[in-house]
Amino acid sequence: ESVPDGAAAKRGAFSSRGVFIFAAIGSAVGLGNIWRFPYVAYENGGGAFVIPYIVALLTAGIPFLFLDYAMGHRFRGSAPLSFARLRRGTEGLGWWQVGICFMIAIYYAAVMAWAVRYTIFSVTKAWGDDPEGFFFGDFLKAGDPGVSTTPVWGVLIPLLLVWVAIVAVLLLGVQKGVGASSAIFIPILVVAFGILVVRSLFLPGAAEGLDALFTPNWGALTDPTVWAAAYGQIFFSLSIGFGIMITYSSYVHKHTDMPGSGLVVGFANSGFELLAGIGVFAALGFMAQANGVAVGDVATSGIGLAFVAFPAIISEAPAGALIGVLFFFSLVIAGFTSMVSIVEVVISAVRDKFEMTRTRATIAVTIPMALVSLVFFSTTSGIYVLDIVDHFINQFGILLVAVISMLVLSWGLRVLPTFSDHLSDGSSIVVGAWWRILVSIVAPIGLVLVLGLSFWEDVK
Numbered sequence: 001e002s003v004p005d006g007a008a009a010k011r012g013a014f015s016s017r018g019v020f021i022f023a024a025i026g027s028a029v030g031l032g033n034i035w036r037f038p039y040v041a042y043e044n045g046g047g048a049f050v051i052p053y054i055v056a057l058l059t060a061g062i063p064f065l066f067l068d069y070a071m072g073h074r075f076r077g078s079a080p081l082s083f084a085r086l087r088r089g090t091e092g093l094g095w096w097q098v099g100i101c102f103m104i105a106i107y108y109a110a111v112m113a114w115a116v117r118y119t120i121f122s123v124t125k126a127w128g129d130d131p132e133g134f135f136f137g138d139f140l141k142a143g144d145p146g147v148s149t150t151p152v153w154g155v156l157i158p159l160l161l162v163w164v165a166i167v168a169v170l171l172l173g174v175q176k177g178v179g180a181s182s183a184i185f186i187p188i189l190v191v192a193f194g195i196l197v198v199r200s201l202f203l204p205g206a207a208e209g210l211d212a213l214f215t216p217n218w219g220a221l222t223d224p225t226v227w228a229a230a231y232g233q234i235f236f237s238l239s240i241g242f243g244i245m246i247t248y249s250s251y252v253h254k255h256t257d258m259p260g261s262g263l264v265v266g267f268a269n270s271g272f273e274l275l276a277g278i279g280v281f282a283a284l285g286f287m288a289q290a291n292g293v294a295v296g297d298v299a300t301s302g303i304g305l306a307f308v309a310f311p312a313i314i315s316e317a318p319a320g321a322l323i324g325v326l327f328f329f330s331l332v333i334a335g336f337t338s339m340v341s342i343v344e345v346v347i348s349a350v351r352d353k354f355e356m357t358r359t360r361a362t363i364a365v366t367i368p369m370a371l372v373s374l375v376f377f378s379t380t381s382g383i384y385v386l387d388i389v390d391h392f393i394n395q396f397g398i399l400l401v402a403v404i405s406m407l408v409l410s411w412g413l414r415v416l417p418t419f420s421d422h423l424s425d426g427s428s429i430v431v432g433a434w435w436r437i438l439v440s441i442v443a444p445i446g447l448v449l450v451l452g453l454s455f456w457e458d459v460k
C-alpha cells in the first residue's frame, strides 16, 4: 500500500524536483568519480571501455536507479521501512544496506579529513620531495613520536571538523541541510574541477596522458573481467543499491517526474566521470613526461593517486599549488555531499524504526560513527581496514543486495507492474515492458555473471 503525503510531511521533504536532483547528483558524484573511474577505464580497455560502461549504465544502472526510486517514492520511508511496507519479512534487505552505509561512512570520513589536510599542505608542498614516504611513513603515523613529524591532532582535528560539518548539515534537515548543501556545493565543484581540468590540459605531456586513457584496446571487450569492472563502477558511482536513492526519493513530493530525474542524474554523473578521466590523465601525462617514463608507469587510482601521485605532480608542475588546492578541494566537496547521503540513510532508518526526532536520531547515529572513525584512523591500521572494507563492499555488498532485491521484487513479489505504473505516472517516459525485462532478466543475469567472476578472481 502506498502512504499518503501527510504522513510523510513530518519526515521532511525536498522543496522541488530540482533540489532532489542536486542531492542525488551530490550523492553520486564522489571519490569514485574522481579517483576510481579514470583508472578503471584506463585498465579495462581505455577508449573501448566506453562500450561495456554504456551497456552497464543503460541495462542495469538506470533500470536499477528507477527501481530504487519507485521503492522510496511509493512507500515513502527509509530503506528498511520501505521494504517493510512493501512486504513484511523483507525489512532485512533494508538493514543490510544501512549496515553497508554505516561502514562506508567511517572510511569516507577519514579520506575526506586527509583531503582537507592536503588542501592546506598543497600550498607549501609539505611533503617535500618524497610524497610517498611522507604519506605512509609520516602522515599516517601521526602522533607516533620518533617516527612521525605530524602531531596526532594533525589528523584528528580535520576528522573532527569533517564530522561536525556533516552533523550540522544533517541536523538542518532534508531541505535546508541535505538539499541546500548539494545545491550550493555541486555548482562550486563543477567550477573548481573545471578549472583544474583546463589547467591540466595545458601542462606539457597532457596529450600523451589522454592518448593513454582513450586509445582503445578492442581486445578487452572479450575479457569478462572488463565487463565486471564496468558493472561495479556503475553501481558504486550511481550510489544505487545502498538505500540512498530509496531514502532520498521518499522525500520527493508525489506526482513528480521520477524517471526524467533519473536520466538527468545518470548522465550528469557519467559526464562528471568523463571530465575527471580527462583531468586526471592529463596530469598523469605531465608527470610521465617530466620523469621520462610511460604513462602506464605512473597511472594509478585511489589513495595512491590522490596522496602520492598528485602531490608529486603538484611539486613539479608550474603553478602546482593552484592545481593542488583545486584537486583536494574538489575531493572534499565531492566527498562531502556523498557522505551526507550515506549517513542520512542510517539516520532515516533509525528515525523511522524508533520514531525519533531528527535531532535525536542524528546524535544517536553520528556519535558512535564518529568515535569509531576517530579510533580507527588515529592509528595506521585504519588504512588496512579501508582496503578490506572497500573491497568487500564493492565486490559483494552492493552487487549482491542489488541482485537479491531485483529477484525478490520481480519474481518473488511480482511488484514490477505496479512499480511501472507508479513511475510512468506524471512522466513523459513510459516505464513499460522494456524496463520490467531489464530489471527482472537482463540486469540480474549480468550481475550474477559479474559476481561469480569476481568471486572466482578472489579464490583463484
Ligand code: PHE
Pocket (backbone or CB within 6 Å): 027, 028, 029, 030, 031, 032, 033, 104, 236, 237, 238, 239, 242, 244, 338, 339, 341, 342
Ligand atoms: N557514488 C559515490 C562515488 O562515486 C560513492 C558512494 C557510494 C557514496 C555509496 C555513497 C554511497 O564516489
